[in-house]
Amino acid sequence: MQQYKIIFSGSVGAGKSTAIKVISDIEVVATEARASDHIQKMKESTTVAMDYGRINLDAETTVHLYGTPGQERFSFMWEILAQGALGLVLLIDCSATAIKTDINRYLAAFKDFIKENAVVIGLTRSDLSTGIDWEMIYDTLAENDISAPVFEVDARNKTDINMLVEALVLSIDPTIDSTINPVVT
Amino acid sequence: MREESITSILADLNSSSTDIEASAIISTDGLVIASLLPTSVDEDRVGAMSAAMLSLGDRTALELDRGALEQVLIKGANGYILMTHVGHDAVLTVMTKSSAKLGLIFLDVKRAVADVTSVL
Ligand SMILES: Nc1nc2c(ncn2[C@@H]2O[C@H](COP(=O)(O)OP(=O)(O)OP(=O)(O)O)[C@@H](O)[C@H]2O)c(=O)[nH]1
Numbered sequence A: 001m002q003q004y005k006i007i008f009s010g011s012v013g014a015g016k017s018t019a020i021k022v023i024s025d026i027e028v029v030a031t032e033a034r035a036s037d038h039i040q041k042m043k044e045s046t047t048v049a050m051d052y053g054r055i056n057l058d059a060e061t062t063v064h065l066y067g068t069p070g071q072e073r074f075s076f077m078w079e080i081l082a083q084g085a086l087g088l089v090l091l092i093d094c095s096a097t098a099i100k101t102d103i104n105r106y107l108a109a110f111k112d113f114i115k116e117n118a119v120v121i122g123l124t125r126s127d128l129s130t131g132i133d134w135e136m137i138y139d140t141l142a143e144n145d146i147s148a149p150v151f152e153v154d155a156r157n158k159t160d161i162n163m164l165v166e167a168l169v170l171s172i173d174p175t176i177d178s179t180i181n182p183v184v185t
Numbered sequence B: 001m002r003e004e005s006i007t008s009i010l011a012d013l014n015s016s017s018t019d020i021e022a023s024a025i026i027s028t029d030g031l032v033i034a035s036l037l038p039t040s041v042d043e044d045r046v047g048a049m050s051a052a053m054l055s056l057g058d059r060t061a062l063e064l065d066r067g068a069l070e071q072v073l074i075k076g077a078n079g080y081i082l083m084t085h086v087g088h089d090a091v092l093t094v095m096t097k098s099s100a101k102l103g104l105i106f107l108d109v110k111r112a113v114a115d116v117t118s119v120l
């Protein structure tokens, strides 16, 4: 029996909680609290401790999914949840105003983690933006000395998120057969 | 003003026992509404930690069939941290010395929660 732990982190409202909910095989543990600051305008609730879900890749492989809060005041949870994890799914909200700053912030926070572990990046909510500036994204990654797979995803879409997790698990262990669900395109 | 009346309730609470070192009222998403904390304590961190602990306590109490969460108690070598629900959307966090008599602290906290509830 193989057990993997991976974490979902990234900008506020990018869809970390949504993504874990959409792919989890079990009912997720969520810790949402009603937003009382500017985030209110975007959505009603925000994660204050963690999300937890689980998927079975195959009979022998289980992936434990942990989601972090996005807000910086909860950064102590980023460290706690990263312990023992083998990979990071970084979700970035592309409809936000300061995408570059967001990417830099989370890459900096997880710098040591990324040195030792796998990372994939999911760009979410692009349908609400004027389009993704891919050059800026790749420049920002290069400036941070990071080469990671980048995907445009919708956090509400199970196929999209499964693909991110498959890519991550494959880079953790290239020998694994990671067809979570046949990908329908 | 709301914040001032809450601060004065916290002042009463802190002076009800010399064992109480700090107290704060925090929204469940981790923002400090009012606080009386030593300057060495970072207000934002207290807020965020209280929100995280309380939400995990909420979930644990529910999943393990203990009903709606009322309090979370943390004991360290140097004292206690007691977090108590104040209505749905706020929490009262109190920090005490290790010599604190918990029964008395519970009583004082209960009174403060009632007072703050009437103001919120
Ligand atoms: N239109 C659109 N909405 C999306 C997309 N991806 C996610 N969403 C929505 O964006 C919101 C994301 O909210 P959450 O899942 O709570 O975000 P989060 O990252 O957990 O946020 P915090 O816990 O507050 O940091 C939800 O309302 C999703 O339905 C997308 O690609 N397009």
Ligand SMILES: [Mg+2]
Pocket (backbone or CB within 6 Å): A016, A017, A018, A046, A047, A067, A068, A069, A070
């Ligand atoms: Mg969330």
